[in-house]
Amino acid sequence: MTPLVRIQREDFDIGAEIAALTAGDPSIGAVVSFAGLCRDESGRLAALELEHYPGMAEAEIGRVAGEAAGRWPLAGLLAIHRFGLIKPGEQIVLVIAASSHRREAFEAADFLMDYLKTRAPFWKREHLADGTLGGWVEAKDDDDKAAERWS
Amino acid sequence: MTPLVRIQREDFDIGAEIAALTAGDPSIGAVVSFAGLCRDESGRLAALELEHYPGMAEAEIGRVAGEAAGRWPLAGLLAIHRFGLIKPGEQIVLVIAASSHRREAFEAADFLMDYLKTRAPFWKREHLADGTLGGWVEAKDDDDKAAERWS
């Protein structure tokens, strides 16, 4: 099973991605999806701008997805990460893990998200509702701690 | 936030359910979905027949979903469980949890699935590929142990 990784400006369709990842494999009993959405931060935010490192983004997510595929018996694994300007309510990131049983699908999706947060070369900048450009979002210690759970 | 619970014979559309659950709430940053599918058990199975206890199925899943809603700060929680004859590759159950941050969405979906497996009054019977009626699926100790993680 080779994980699928896509870095794109365009939005994605969760239902269509789940259907494509699971089609034709009747050994799949469990599918977990995680979608990360842009929050409006109580109305403070007009948009998030996502900058990324082309090439490394694909490579790094591919490496971590490959590690997940080696760690859990998965039938399918997909990660999509968008870049560019993303408005509140819009989708930023998608992870789907499919397997025979639910435990490994949950754990693989959870693992991949934790590592995406701390290792994938993406940076968020805020565009504020008042029309000004906000600052770069700071990395959270919580995310580092979450990623450390898996080591 | 009142959890949504549906017990139905009809199939469901994961993408549409996620969109409906998250629409119009820009505080949502994380959406986790779990879909349980009918496996073919290496070709042995023609279908699963799901019997349920009408009334109690809704009530019991509602109780457990309410407990999840009390335990994690969720913006949305949905559970759909199908009954009737379900073929390999078809969807049986769906849980969606939406929240501001990913940890609570993952945990609430995981929790609700563990309790669905052990407390929701549904029983699976196998219909075999050779045309005969198989036995009732036996409950797994693993599922009880998984549910005990949360107490």
Next chain:
Amino acid sequence: MSMATAEPASLKLVYFAWVRERIGLADETVTPPAGTATIADLVRWLKTRGEGYELAFENPAVVRAAIDQTHAKPATAITGAREIAFFPPMTGG
């Protein structure tokens, strides 16, 4: 104040999965004898009602029960119950 067990009340019983198949009924309305106070008492009485019941409850520890659509234990009192269900361990999800 009258005692709950003074006058035997009629009770709807519902059965699911192999409990239903072994008993041969999906539901029935019964009047348990006076003194039937708990789920365990009810099971003991049901087992006297024929071979199907005996087979369904041959290992009573395996059969689950619900009183008015809420999970119940063998020691749970059935006082005031309208509907009691018996079924195998759940295998949904």
Next chain:
Amino acid sequence: MSMATAEPASLKLVYFAWVRERIGLADETVTPPAGTATIADLVRWLKTRGEGYELAFENPAVVRAAIDQTHAKPATAITGAREIAFFPPMTGG
């Protein structure tokens, strides 16, 4: 066999987010002085190249690096590197 640091090689540097903004460049090709063996050495040299670099690396512990699109540590050797990136802690996902 020639030593890796004998002849300074030209190297592509790429910068992201506030590192890019502070330096004022998205990328550039440089020839570090002989003896620039590690990421930390490279940062020390870059800081001598002007105010923007000094600001970008004012707290070098915060800035992350990648060698040929793989995460690297300050002590990682840059021998043979084609592209080295500097960026803030990642905030994707």
